[in-house]
Amino acid sequence: MRTFFSTTAMAVLASTLFAGSTAAETENPFRCKPGEKYVMNVMVSGVEYWFPVYEMFKQAGQQLGCETEYTGTPEYDVNKQIATFDQALAQNPAGILVHPMNSDPFIEPINRAVDRGTAVVTFAADSPLSKRVSFITSGHPPGGTYAAHTTAGEMGGQGGYAGLENPGQGKHETRSRAHHTRSEEKWPDMKLVGRAASNQDPTKAYQGLSSLIQANPNLGAVFMPEANSAIGAAQANKESGGKVLVMCADVNANILDMIKAGEVFGSINPNQGMQGYMGFMLLWFAEHPELIDPMNDAKRSGFNPMSIPVVDNGLSIVTAKNADDFYWDKYLKRRGTKGIEE
CATH class of the missing domain: 3.40.50.2300 (Response regulator)
Structure with a gap:
């Protein structure tokens, strides 16, 4: 047990x-x-x-x-x-x-x-x-699960979402799987419409999300299990009209600035x-x-x-409200x- x-x-x-x-009579262990x-x-x-x-x-x-x-x-x-x-x-x-x-x-x-x-x-x-x-x-499953709740709540439980992923990185795979599983189980009107490997590379994330948006013009959200990919994803989203909720995990100064500016919707941070x-x-x-x-x-x-x-x-769930x-x-x-x- x-x-x-x-x-x-x-x-x-x-x-x-x-x-x-x-x-006093005992030496501090x-x-x-x-x-x-x-x-x-x-x-x-x-x-x-x-x-x-x-x-x-x-x-x-x-x-x-x-x-x-x-x-x-x-x-x-x-x-x-x-x-x-x-x-x-x-x-x-x-x-x-x-x-x-x-x-x-x-x-x-x-x-x-x-x-x-x-x-x-x-x-x-x-x-x-x-x-x-x-x-x-x-807990990586809870991280992915809370990310799903955050974006699904903003989307009203409806619409298409995508994933940028890092195959071979254990914790990232777990987060992504938990996000997709929770979305599928909890919100039947939300569909996983595509996935792409970004491998923590902003350039690959930019290319991946650009392709996903082109193939799915009504894409509502994208989740990635770390922060670096969000930099490229945010740029791709901005160039495509800024309609996609970019949700990631972990934060740094760049990601926090982007959250405050509305370029990244939020992040799950241990x-x-x-x-x-x-x-x-x-x-x-x-x-x-x-x-x-x-x-x-x-x-x-x-x-x-x-x-x-x-x-x-x-x-913590980091949004524009608490990013500071x-x-x-x-x-x-x-x-x-x-x-x-x-």
Whole structure:
């Protein structure tokens, strides 16, 4: 049976443990040893989505006196990401929070890390057959489902919609499938009239949506499971009269500007800060299982008592009404930090 814990429950657990560790006669167990380090590893490291995740990953580390590092590859290549994962592992970190580009290729690297004593937690994308101890996400099916509700509500549950997709990228395929399935089940008067592969490339998205609009002049909406494709899609929509609701997932400054300008209708955005903060805390507990003595068979079976299969970090629907709350530069200014540079 899979057990799901909300971020609220995890926060209460953490605060309770912190409170219980402050007795004067007891050494605080919630402090890192000198040199204890935790690493975050991602694909396409320059994508702005990761920055708020690492910001809160870093803050959690600072609160416990730990070292943290941001790593990844600038290229869309699973083998190159695995190489950066192995480079991080060579530093013998206490834990690695990883977003695996694809699940199966990461099974062996994650298992090797765990066997060497490095805790591994996945976030935003999973490798469920590996030995990772936890997975934190907003849930990709819910992301696609909420996107379907948002556009269908605007369209009155009627009309044609299309999809720009990224074949081979697990989480994107899941989001797109959930969007299309929900639309088909909930709104029988809405039809999926076409799909095109954009592969996170604005130029391919522009070409794909232009062709879809030409073939379906009354197209009402298009969904894509990430942000980069929305740049090209918005341009194609603008040149075709601007009648298509462009709905994506994730945000960055360009997408937020386009949402405020009405060029992109909206975006589904996971709660990035909670991904990073709770991701770090899950790693911490996984690395320090002696702090946990659950009433189960952990000692008999030898598995890590911190094993929590899934933590839901929540998500937001970003529209013109709330877009100002999601700018990275405004967030850093509010926090008084320099982001991943620190």
